[in-house]
Amino acid sequence: MRVRVPRRRWTVFAAVAMTGALAMSGCGGDGDKGSNDKSEVEVFSWWTGPGEADGLAALQADFEKKNPGTKFVNAAIAGGSGTQAQAVLASRLQNRKPPDSFQGHAGAELLDYIKAGQIEPLDDFYDKNNLKSVYPQQLLDQISYKGHIYSVPVDIHRSNVLWYNPDILKDAGVSGPPKSIAEFITALKAVKDKTKKVPLSLGAQWTADHLLENVLLGDLGTDGYNALWKPGADWGSPAVTKALGDYAEIMKYTTLEAASTDWQGAAKAVVDDKAAFNIMGDWAYGYFTGTAPNGLGKKLDTDFKYAPSPGTDGTYMWLSDSFTLPKGAPHRGGAEAWLKEVSSKEGQDLFNPKKGSVPARKDADKSLYKGYLQYAFEQWNKPDIKLAGSFWHGVNASKKQHTDIDTAVGLFLQNKDVGKLQQGLVSAAKNSGQ
């Protein structure tokens, strides 16, 4: 009997603690403290990896300096390049407990939130801060939905980059990076015939999606590619058929063990002298050149080189991290201050060199961007550059179309049937709900 008394006391204690916790969380949920509350800002992101977390910390420091009265709450969630965070975010939004601002890929990936009325249009914010003139017009056009802008882009990544191993190319007798899809296929064949290396390294299924968007852009050109994402687009056209035929041909030169490797493993094969080519976004540059344990410590030009992916020179296939203003944000004033920070020149120049991306604004400080980033910066700010949105990274496909294309590509990897792949893409576009 004597043993039981303390145990019961514990139970009582636990019960009281639980009630307290519940009551407190209840208080925290009260979001109606006036819409311009500036006392705090809860920023939800998936920036927890090397580089990006440092960039976020730099933004936070600058934000706190400029807004001394606002408490910054970092609600970053790790894992799966945002997929974990997005699952958590979806449940918070459904329970009407949004963070003050959340990260999302700019463009159609935000469509579900827009249609559900979970985020607010930011046209007034753009006007108030004169932002429409500092972002490229093409970018603003491509992230607008029915004429409204819903997010503030912070950084720009490039999807259409071809990474290659100069030594393997020399062994194969390939004089330089291929400039068109046809040249690319010839080069892949040369590598296969003359060396024992993998012509094109590929990773898990999603990297095949990434490759698909690059082949489509290379074959169809910027206008043809961009037209695919307009309502009622024709995915059944002969031009698409030809591009998919090339895609199937390119697939013949990829890694056998692709499904067991993620993008890092596939990209690493190039700098490790195991593969000649890899097509991956420019985050690979940070991975190649960064120091251990997060990077490989390789040297540009000796260990690897880069070029626009075949047939896409003059086009910047972009993707962007951006921030939003959720409807019913508990600290709206804080959220607007945060959006102002991430849209500012100083904020973007603090963040991007660390993250390994370039600022979305046109007026950033060029001297901060070195190596590949200098090239990316110049390309992004070139007056005659054409912009195309990366479908895989959320710019122009709704979540449904995105998943359905992924399924079609996954089935194609098994059955290698170009006709079925095209059918899958056609019905993915039809059911996109856009």
Add this chain to the structure above:
Amino acid sequence: MKFRRIRKWLPGLLLVSPSIVAIGLFVYGLIFWNTRVALSGKHDEVTEYGFDKGKNFVDLWDQPSWPGAVKHALLFTAVFVLGALLLGAFLAFLMDKGIRGEASFRVIYLFPMAVSFIASGVVWRWLMNPAPPQRAVGFNQLFDKLHLGGLGNSWWQDPDWGMAAMALPAIWQMSGYVMALYLAGFRSVPEDLREAARVDGASEWKVYRYVVFPQLRPVTLSALIILGHISLKVFDLIMAIAGKQIITYVPAVATYVEIFDRHDPANGATIATYMLVAVAVLVIPYLVWSVRSERTR
């Protein structure tokens, strides 16, 4: 008098009522809600729920990824259940023959069960890497080093039989458990019966075949049910080894993709309902049978 009767059942009821309420709410309540969503037309976050007469259950079969998911689940279940049962029974048989250091072997075989699928899956992803000899790792490298390069294969990345390879880690993990079940079963068969058979001139094999195994039908059935429902619901193992790739798509992964990637709650709930039904087909007859056999006892 009346008060005494209440005192008889009230404490018991009070004791179980929290769990009845919790189970009612969080298991049966959520099953109900899931079925309700499955019967609705809520294919995105904006549409109202409504009711569409089970259309989702038919339409699902037109989704290009779904038939493959079903095929994968069935192949995985067949290989995994058979493999784990046979290996488990074989291990138990060896143990039963009185191997030296039986206790430590028992621990060794049972231990994999303590590891979660998500952890062992990472290791098995490396082991079952299908790279050709010059880049080989894992089993393929081992085979190559042992001059058995011919055994190297594409494991779970084989388009037709990949899911059979996917069952290997699961067999490795669960066969120890089956062994424990069988071993307990073997030990419960009285030595007298075996002696009697031996006196009648039965060989050791015949003793097991005609005397021991027939008494183990309940054990086999329990093992079958337990393994079967694990394999129909398999999720973490697949996610750890292959992620959300079509080549190893199974219903549980499909549920996740439909809800969190495609933002289609109705489809996700439909798949979840199919999984519940599949497991129920397995479990309910077993429950009926075990309740009946308990009554006759």
